Amino acid sequence: MSANLANAGGDWIKPALVGIDGARATPFPAPVGEWLEQLDGDDALTRYARGAAAMAACRLAAVDIAPAAAEPPPAAPDDARMIGEGEPLAPALAAIFRGDSERLHHEACQRLAALGRALPAAALASALDAGRQRARLRPALLPVLGERGLWLARLNPDWRYADRGAAGAGENAAGEGAAGEGGPADSAAEIARLWQEGSFEQRLALFARIRAAEPARAREMLQAQLGELPAKERAAFVAEFDAGLGADDEALLAGLLKDRGREVRRLAAGLLARLPQSAHAQRLAAWLAPLLTQERVLLVKRWTLDAPQAADPEWAAAAIDAARPQHDALGERAWWLYQLARQVPLRWWCERTGMDAVALLAWAGKSDWKQALYRGWIERIHRDDGDWAQAMLDAPGRAFGAHHGELLALLPPAQRVRHWPRSFAELCRSGRLDEVLGSCAPGQWLPLEYSRLVGDGLQQAGDTLRQDWSLRQNAQSLLEALHPQALLGWQAPPRAPDDTPALADCLAGLERTAQLRRLLHA
Numbered sequence: 001m002s003a004n005l006a007n008a009g010g011d012w013i014k015p016a017l018v019g020i021d022g023a024r025a026t027p028f029p030a031p032v033g034e035w036l037e038q039l040d041g042d043d044a045l046t047r048y049a050r051g052a053a054a055m056a057a058c059r060l061a062a063v064d065i066a067p068a069a070a071e072p073p074p075a076a077p078d079d080a081r082m083i084g085e086g087e088p089l090a091p092a093l094a095a096i097f098r099g100d101s102e103r104l105h106h107e108a109c110q111r112l113a114a115l116g117r118a119l120p121a122a123a124l125a126s127a128l129d130a131g132r133q134r135a136r137l138r139p140a141l142l143p144v145l146g147e148r149g150l151w152l153a154r155l156n157p158d159w160r161y162a163d164r165g166a167a168g169a170g171e172n173a174a175g176e177g178a179a180g181e182g183g184p185a186d187s188a189a190e191i192a193r194l195w196q197e198g199s200f201e202q203r204l205a206l207f208a209r210i211r212a213a214e215p216a217r218a219r220e221m222l223q224a225q226l227g228e229l230p231a232k233e234r235a236a237f238v239a240e241f242d243a244g245l246g247a248d249d250e251a252l253l254a255g256l257l258k259d260r261g262r263e264v265r266r267l268a269a270g271l272l273a274r275l276p277q278s279a280h281a282q283r284l285a286a287w288l289a290p291l292l293t294q295e296r297v298l299l300v301k302r303w304t305l306d307a308p309q310a311a312d313p314e315w316a317a318a319a320i321d322a323a324r325p326q327h328d329a330l331g332e333r334a335w336w337l338y339q340l341a342r343q344v345p346l347r348w349w350c351e352r353t354g355m356d357a358v359a360l361l362a363w364a365g366k367s368d369w370k371q372a373l374y375r376g377w378i379e380r381i382h383r384d385d386g387d388w389a390q391a392m393l394d395a396p397g398r399a400f401g402a403h404h405g406e407l408l409a410l411l412p413p414a415q416r417v418r419h420w421p422r423s424f425a426e427l428c429r430s431g432r433l434d435e436v437l438g439s440c441a442p443g444q445w446l447p448l449e450y451s452r453l454v455g456d457g458l459q460q461a462g463d464t465l466r467q468d469w470s471l472r473q474n475a476q477s478l479l480e481a482l483h484p485q486a487l488l489g490w491q492a493p494p495r496a497p498d499d500t501p502a503l504a505d506c507l508a509g510l511e512r513t514a515q516l517r518r519l520l521h522a
Contacts, residue, residue: 015048026051029065032058076151083112083120090120092519095512097126102137103480104516105130106443109140111520118146128152128159135201138162140443161201195221200233208240215244223252231261238267245271250278257319269319273343274382283318285348288340292352303353307333307369308340315339334372341376346388357391365399378403383410393419404432408439417450424457428464433474440481451486454478458510462493465503472506479513484521487514 015026026044028036028051036042036051058065083090093112096104097119105127112119119127128149131141142162145153153162194206211218222237229237238256241249249271256268257280272280291306311322320343324335349360364373378400381388389410392400400407408416420436421427427436440446446454458475465472479487492510499507 028055031065073151073155076148079118079147081116081118082146082148083117085120085122087120088519088522089117090122092516093120094122094126096516096520097123097130101476101480101513102134102442103477104513105134105137106140107480107517108520109137109144110443112144113140118144119149121148124149124152128156128162131162132158135161136442138201139205161199200236204233204236204240207237208243211240212243215246216248218244219249219252231259231264234259234261235263235267238264238271241267241271245274247275247277250275250280254278254280257317265319269343270380274345280318283314284340284344287312287315288344288348289352291337291340303355303363305337305367305369305373307337307372309333311336318343330372330375334369337369338372338376341373342379344380345382346377346380346385357385357388358394361391361395361399365396374399381407381410386410386415390415405435405438408435409441411439413440413444413447417447420450424454424461427454427457428461428468428471433471433478437474437477437481444481445483446481448483448485451481451483455482455486455490459490459493462496465493465506466496466499472503475506476509476513479510480517484517487517490514 026048027033032051032054035054036047039047039050042050083093093108096108124145127141127145131138138161145162150162153159191206191210194202198206207218207221210221218240226234234256238253241253253268253272256264257272259265259268269280272278273284275281287308291308292303293306294301294303315322320339322336322339324330324332328335330338346357350356353360353363355363361374364370364377367373377388378392381392389407393404393407393411398404404419408419416439421430421432427433436446445451458478461471461475465475492507492514495504495507
């Protein structure tokens with residue numbers, strides 16, 4: 001078998017292993033592809049079966065149907081935005097993308113976007129590989145690839161996500177660039193092509209962009225293809241309905257309560273519950289309201305709660321799972337209450353009782369159903385529930401301690417500081433370093449004053465680093481999360497003659513990272 005024939009097989013063999021996607025045609029080399037185009041009326045599976053049979057026959061006959069070698073592509077167009085190899089930033093960017101730090105990758109992309117520049121040639125291959133490995137880096141990366149980066153991406157199938165259409169979607173998703181200024185990704189034809197032929201990541205980025213700007217258009221696009229998507233993709237697209245959610249979405253979401261995918265049903269139910277006038281939200285209120293009653297004790301009225309006595313047969317149609325897992329810590333009635341509480345928006349409890357989040361948590365803490373309520377409420381919290389996040393963080397005994405990282409992420413950075421350890425030493429002793437870092441997503445920094453406090457402590461932590469293996473493992477991530485202004489004049493702890501190789505590597509890495517970040521923001 002010739003090398004060309006072997007290479008011609010990869011794209012058409014893969015669907016036999018992972019399944020046929022009706023939304024995108026399987027590519028076959030010519031002339032098989034041309035022959036298939038002449039056969040009208042075949043569905044995706046039949047078309048693939050015919051093509052695979054033809055390719056198999058060619059292989060058995062040792063017939064090389066691979067196209068002749070193509071002409072070399074034209075040279076990459078000039079790009080005035082690209083960082084020149086002689087500029088001080090070029091080696092710093094190349095070093096950052098040779099490394100594996102997601103935080104530094106995001107920071108470099110954001111800094112370049114702010115400067116209106118594009119990556120230097122020496123960093124492009126590493127940056128494209130980083131985007132291939134981490135989909136959430138792409139919205140920040142694509143706008144700074146520049147013309148040469150997009151040209152390079154078209155030459156490697158592994159970098160296909162970064163083609164011109166994906167770059168336009170990424171620019172809009174990141175709020176940068178000029179794809180809205182007549183860029184190819186904004187033409188109707190390009191959007192249609194990307195929606196039909198793009199990778200899952202490309203289509204999801206495009207859908208999120210359109211959903212944020214034109215919710216109705218995005219809803220119609222998804223509705224037309226829902227039947228062709230696997231459950232994992234359906235769930236990802238439905239999750240984007242959180243942006244621009246409105247009453248017009250009810251019909252589509254209500255239909256998804258019967259979806260085959262468990263996660264799709266859960267997401268649809270949660271979105272419908274946030275529409276107070278939806279039939280689903282009304283049903284939830286009708287099931288939960290009778291359980292929450294007010295009684296008078298002497299001159300005081302107080303709210304009492306009881307769990308359901310039995311499962312309602314109609315719960316299944318509302319994506320409520322009445323069957324308690326065998327080893328779950330909750331009892332059966334508590335499980336039913338938890339199932340209701342995890343769907344009802346937190347604001348419903350405030351409106352129903354007249355209590356705020358702090359008072360409701362204190363009230364639930366004295367209830368027989370505390371665990372069911374706490375568990376349901378922490379699962380139901382939404383990015384709009386900042387008052388609940390504050391109340392949960394302040395709850396006595398760190399009742400929601402396992403969730404502090406995600407709760408902190410719901411607060412503006414300035415409001416997070418009061419929940420963090422007040423000194424570097426306390427941060428190390430408390431074991432909450434992961435919590436602090438977890439509340440600060442890639443592309444975000446710790447507030448300046450807190451960064452200075454932590455940075456000063458880290459600079460003087462030579463003895464602690466020698467003794468604390470855990471801190472050595474996390475010191476790099478901590479330094480990457482500090483505000484850039486806190487690194488002015490920062491130096492790694494001094495080295496000692498008896499330092500172990502691991503400690504020496506740690507200190508050298510800290511100094512190198514601080515220097516790279518200072519170059520980025522010079």
